[in-house]
Amino acid sequence: AQTVTQSQPEMSVQEAETVTLSCTYDTSESDYYLFWYKQPPSRQMILVIRQEAYKQQNATENRFSVNFQKAAKSFSLKISDSQLGDAAMYFCAYGDRDDKIIFGKGTRLHILP
């Protein structure tokens, strides 16, 4: 069975600085998707970025980028120029062939002004 591990329960970063959130996963599949979701205090889950496993190029979305290491089964999220609005719980997730997603336990990110 696939698993997703986020080893950092909480992290803090100074406003305008860069922070990297870690995620590792385990799977025997070769084709899959990886996601980072953001959950602010409103509790709604918001897609931050998506990576297709067959693509070698790392996905980027404005200030958000990933470092996808397929052989190492690692999928970290880098947030550049951190803003107060980035404060949230971040979930790493793995998507399988049946469109089901398996979530990690999350990393709570604090932004220090």
Add this chain to the structure above:
Amino acid sequence: NAGVTQTPKFRVLKTGQSMTLLCAQDMNHEYMYWYRQDPGMGLRLIHYSVGEGTTAKGEVPDGYNVSRLKKQNFLLGLESAAPSQTSVYFCASSPGTGIYSDTQYFGPGTRLTVL
């Protein structure tokens, strides 16, 4: 275009009571999902549906039933609520257009407390 909506937003039940959570999406998505989120945990899939009239079990289906009579609606039922079902429930939908995962669009969540 409201996206994914959930009704109700909050609910308190007594042990043994029943209730139904409603999820609605207006994006014409094929796939719909119900998750639960507990403190310190990520989301766990309860049930999902890959089309109108079809449902399937997820990771934690016990104690729940679902129905997808209309494409835009996905109902989650608790026949006899237990305190262990106290949680925040999220509904999501996805286009289901590819072999692999599409982006899932989440609702705002329902906070359920079972006393």
